[in-house]
Amino acid sequence: MDTSVHTALRDRSGVQEFTKRRVSEVPRAVPDVPPGEHYRPINPREGDKALANFLGLFSLGLGITQLVAPDVVTRLIGLHPTDRTRSTMRAFGVLLGVTALDVLGPRMIVNRTQPRPDGERGDNGHGPGAGGRAPTMYGQRYGAGRNRFSPERIPKDSGGRRVTNIITINRSIEEVYAFWRNFENLPRFMRHLVSVNETGSGRSHWTAMAPAGMTVEWDAEITEDRPNELISWRSLPGASVRNAGTVTFTKAPGNRGTEVRVDLEYRPPAGKLGAMVAMLFREEPGQQIHDDLRNFKQVLEIGEIVLSDATKRKGMHPAQPSNEPVEMKV
């Protein structure tokens, strides 16, 4: 039972009541982000920004065009230029331009500080003891400098993607860990997997379904295995889709089951666009992991994955019994 986090908390004035309640010999929930820590996102927020900038610039461009070359735009929309259309077009150009500047302005003027995803422990320095902190359980779990936010095994600029997903399962942590650790169980809830065979010394051979009825295979190895805590793996060189991940198991607070978290890093074969297309078919690994964790929960809590009339086969079909074979496995 690690006590360093307790020491750190006890040293801060004003939190003694808190520690008196929390310190105990009974195994307790170990949160991913312990009390007193700040949440840092794995994927910093930037999606909106690019789109908003694009829309702002597009609007600005269109507005300026309407202002300086109204007849061009008038003809473009199929009207015949007259004096009236010219003045109307210019007025709209001004309106559009002003609105665009309103959208773009704050983004150009204010330099937003992005959270650094590279695991630097120094935050903005707020709060006492931020400088000389004792190593917390948080840092300890992942090792110095090698936490969730450390430089990825697949560097981001090389087209890699990170996804994370978490679910709570109403079973003990031992049961949940043991089920996952036996990799042969994985195809039971990861529906895109055909089989996983452990080949010894932490290595395994994976077979998964690929589009058009084909299969794809690769080898992987376990890089870290801490029973009832976490399992880390990565694909070996030569894998068709490089991937690496960590699954962590923590007791849910209040003895409410087990929290299972999967952090997955992978490089989508067709890049970002490919990932977006895959999302349409719910084949993108971020979505798949979401579905897989739900299936995992079902397999552990009720022993089967529940099917409905509308989901027993792939593709769109009505909620009606049918004589066609059931495609999805339970």
Added chain:
Amino acid sequence: MKANCWMGSKKVEVRNVPDPQILNQRDAIVKISSTAICGSDLHLYNGFVPTMESGDILGHEFMGEVVEVGREVKNLRKGDRVVVPFPIACGHCRSCEAGATSLCENSNPNAYVAETMMGGHSSCGMFGYSHMTGGFAGGQAEFARVPFADFGPLKVPADLTDEQVLFLSDILPTGYMGAEMCDIKPGDTIAVWGCGPVGQFAIASAFLLGAEKVIAIDNVPYRLQMAREKNGAITVNFDEVNSVPDVLKELTGGRGPDACIDAVGMEGNGHGLMFAYDRLKQMTKMQFDRPIALREAIMSCRNGGTVSVIGVYAGLIDRFPMGSVMNRSLRIMTGQCHVHRYMRPLLDRIQRGELDPTFVITHRMKLDDAPNGYDIFNRKHENCEKIVLSV
């Protein structure tokens, strides 16, 4: 088998479809003897619920005889007569263990669809209620596949008729839960919006739970009449008065009702500017639901009272009087009914004669007449209150 299928907005047809099969080992197949059309089915009928597909079998209030069970079902046998609750619940997740079966975490195979619409969380799977709730075939049919048959269906005694117990599947527990959520104290006055079957059962349950006065609000005369004659409610026709909240204050010594039950939901009707606004926004798809009754319930409720919402809503609403809620310490209680936990206690009450649910039935038809049934129920013709379909 024959089944009533949704074919589009305001269009249902009884078609011949294959019989259901066992898909999971806790399934049972039930040969349906009686089923009904629910007010919430009308939301599907009128095209207000997204993720419907042509051919979906409707119906979530049904009962019948078990004809086949999966390997893992140990408590039911062929021949057992059961009523099936409309939420599909596994019994082993935390929600089910806590009794909140309409929040079952494992019963919706299309959870990701529901999550998209409800901010990352899904509720349970349901029979015959769009693909968002799993795409399970419904019970307006000759047979139904019932998942988790060892946890849901309730065996009913032979000396009670179908009509006496059919409503344990949905509307009776729903009305009861609406009244229970009000936390009724002796002497309380409860106001109920909506005199459809669920509203009628909410009124009856409010009295059972100790209310002294129940005020029922609607604009359909025959429904108000039923609330008066069968349940002893004081009735208010909102088309006759200028302001329902004012009338309720008048009827409660200026305080307002102690609790207000919204048994209307997303297709609320009203009059005046607010109603026109809601209809316009709904037509232009800028708002899914018309929360007229909900707003009135909030505005009418006494300070510190409870607003109990059992009317069904699907999406987002506009102009919600949050200021009134916050500043007056109102408590909002809501949810799809957790039918499982009410079935047995309500069956006991029926057996003891404390409650006779058959009073809401106005029409008895055959499954083949379902399309006609939907039409008259929707338009409130022929004094239609509740239609029971025998199969």
